[in-house]
Amino acid sequence: MTVGDFEDKNKQRWAEYERLVEAMERGRPGPEAGQLPRRFRELCVDLALAQSRMYGERLTDRLNAQVIRGYEMLYRNRRAGWEKFAEFVAVGFPQALRREWRLLWLCNAVFWLPFVAVMVSAHFDLQWVQAILGSDGMAAMDRMYGGREDQIAHLREEYGSNFMMFCHYIRNNVGIDFRTFAGGMAAGLGSLFFLLFNGIYMGAAAGYVNHAGNPEAFWTFVSGHAPFELLGMVVAGMAGMRLGLALLRPGRLPRVRALAEAARQALPLILGAALMTGLAAVVEGFWSAQLLPSGLKYGVGIAGWVLLIAYFSLAGRRVGDASR
Amino acid sequence: MQPHKYPLAGLYAAGKSPTFGSQLIVTTEKLDTQQAVELAEGVEIRLRVAGPMLRAGAYALDLLIRGVVMIVASIGMGLLGIAIGQRLVTGALLLAWFLLEWFYPVLFEAGKRGATPGKRILGLRVVQATGSPITAGQAIVRNFLRWVDGMPFFTYGCGMASCLATRRFQRLGDLAAGTVVIYERVTPSPALAAPPPITPVPLPVGLSADETRALVRFRERAGLWSAARREEIADQASALSGASGAPGVSRLMAMAHWVQDKKQSAGAGGRNGDRPNKK
Known part of the structure; x- marks a missing residue:
């Protein structure tokens, strides 16, 4: 059978197939769309025949392009719905966190140890903190937490400020989470840097206000959103470290393959981190700056910590492994 | 685009053995820049992977589109701000900026077309290394890691280095997500066969499938080259033809001719002759 015979014989089926694929691509599959899988398999056989019979590139290229079109239509992924999202929050994310418990401890240590160390150092010697913050940093802290009354609430008096600050926190903090994750590609160094840097800087800020500012204004402001924001950052660091460790210690896989596998495992972590940081932005935007009794604000902060720790350790325990 | 530079490379180059892709076995195509992927349907498709220059162009287009969207939004919101207050508007713009920065490529690539508008304009598409459409998770991974690819200082130095160091032009985000950027439509390569000789000559030795294909492609394209170029290429395979120069060609x-003749007549009535997928 020559090329021409082969084409003549199958021309009609190919035209029919092209019509079906085109309708699918336009998003208007007709009533006969159910025939597409069969037509697709037929076309695959035609392509295989054309390849093995050496019918030449003109024909194989054409069939190849058509098979790719159909393949992309038939193997499209279904959109994830709300149930999927709810399942992720209730089961997938906490399970992923517990699966990576070693990284959870490591990243927490990398963040909290310098935080506490720098904060405590302010009591003995303020020079460290001054060197870390710099004059601009100290001026900014004075502006926000320096005086007697609640300056943050004053800054938020104009209409719409809360919403603006919420959007600013989303853009800034979630962006930092994503960069912390991406930094993991540098063998984990980028993620470690972000965690360490933020630990030192925030520790310095807290230490400075404790020593030279109005600690109550500071701690009542940060208490509400701190658990979500800080742990969100730590979790983003975990996601980055997962990538970095895959490059450093790929085990028995080739490095590229280990990286792809690690990215799959890191995905729930970075999504969860973004959610936590988003939640923190809501709290920071609409709650933290409200003029309310200090006791209530500290209470909300403690409740946040308890809730998060309970969520991390208990949620999704009774359900089977969601990642399988 | 110069896809078929070394049409006879497969005759003598010792290519790498099949390597593991993300899920299926992906064989490295030795004849040209196309990537052969075997589908579950048992057939091999060929993807043409896009190079870094074209992708940089697509990125520039996307940047332009986002810039225009931001400017138009700023003007529109600025007018709206007179009515509802500047602070609300500033917040909304910050949010829009965040979404355009991180989620613009994710949403478009996870969508039906598998491509951002810039990629679509240039005829590109993101697929898994196996050729199937990418998942939302893969779109997230490859685009969140864009930040490292953009290092240092948004020059895309890391991404470019990674593209040039990998066989399938994958930047770091692509490697982690297991994706490749391909041409959505493969334009058929030009072919112009030289007149066939009258008597077919049987092959002296058995050739592998790739080698046979190289031989057939040589014939199909011979008409495009000058006689001297034809001889130059044929000389690379003088071990097979046993002659050099014009007699070798x-x-x-x-x-x-013999190979095609034999395969096609076997196809007409032989073992795998009849249509296997009759209705």
């Missing part, structure tokens, strides 16, 4: 042609 016509011997290779005769062998290619």
Whole structure:
């Protein structure tokens, strides 16, 4: 059978197939769309025949392009719905966190140890903190937490400020989470840097206000959103470290393959981190700056910590492994 | 685009053995820049992977589109701000900026077309290394890691280095997500066969499938080259033809003719002759 015979014989089926694929691509599959899988398999056989019979590139290229079109239509992924999202929050994310418990401890240590160390150092010697913050940093802290009354609430008096600050926190903090994750590609160094840097800087800020500012204004402001924001950052660091460790210690896989596998495992972590940081932005935007009794604000902060720790350790325990 | 530079490379180059892709076995195509992927349907498709220059162009287009969207939004919201207050508007713009920065490529690539508007304009598409459409998770991974690819200082130095160091032009985000950027439509390569010799010559030795294909492609494209170029290429396979220069060319042609003849007549009535998918 020559090329021409082969084409003549199958021309009609190919035209029919092209019509079906085109309708699918336009998003208007007709009533006969159910025939597409069969037509697709037929076309695959035609392509295989054309390849093995050496019918030449003109024909194989054409069939190849058509098979790719159909393949992309038939193997499209279904959109994830709300149930999927709810399942992720209730089961997938906490399970992923517990699966990576070693990284959870490591990243927490990398963040909290310098935080506490720098904060405590302010009591003995303020020079460290001054060197870390710099004059601009100290001026900014004075502006926000320096005086007697609640300056943050004053800054938020104009209409719409809360919403603006919420959007600013989303853009800034979630962006930092994503960069912390991406930094993991540098063998984990980028993620470690972000965690360490933020630990030192925030520790310095807290230490400075404790020593030279109005600690109550500071701690009542940060208490509400701190658990979500800080742990969100730590979790983003975990996601980055997962990538970095895959490059450093790929085990028995080739490095590229280990990286792809690690990215799959890191995905729930970075999504969860973004959610936590988003939640923190809501709290920071609409709650933290409200003029309310200090006791209530500290209470909300403690409740946040308890809730998060309970969520991390208990949620999704009774359900089977969601990642399988 | 110069896809078929070394049409006979497969005749003598010792290519790498099949390597593991993300899920299926992906064989490295030795004849040209196309990537052969075997589908579950048992057939091999060929993807043409896009190079870094074209992708940089697509990125520039996307940047332009986002810039225009931001400017138009700023003007529109600025007018709206007179009515509802500047602070609300500033917040909304910050949010829009965040979404455009991180989620613009994710949403478009996870969508039906598998491509951002910039990629669509240039005829590109993101697929898994196996050729199937990418998942939302893969779109997230490859685009969140864009930040490292953009290092240092948004020059895309890391991404470019990674593209040039990998066989399938994958930047770091692509490697982690297991994706490749391909041409959505493969334009057929030009072919112009030289006149066939009258007597087919049987192959002296058995050739692998790739080698046979190289031989047939040589014949199909021989008409595009000058006689000197034809001889130059045929000389690379003089071990097979047993001759060099013009006699070598016509011997290779005769062998290619024999191969096609044999395969096609076997196809007409032989073992795998009849249509296997009759209704």
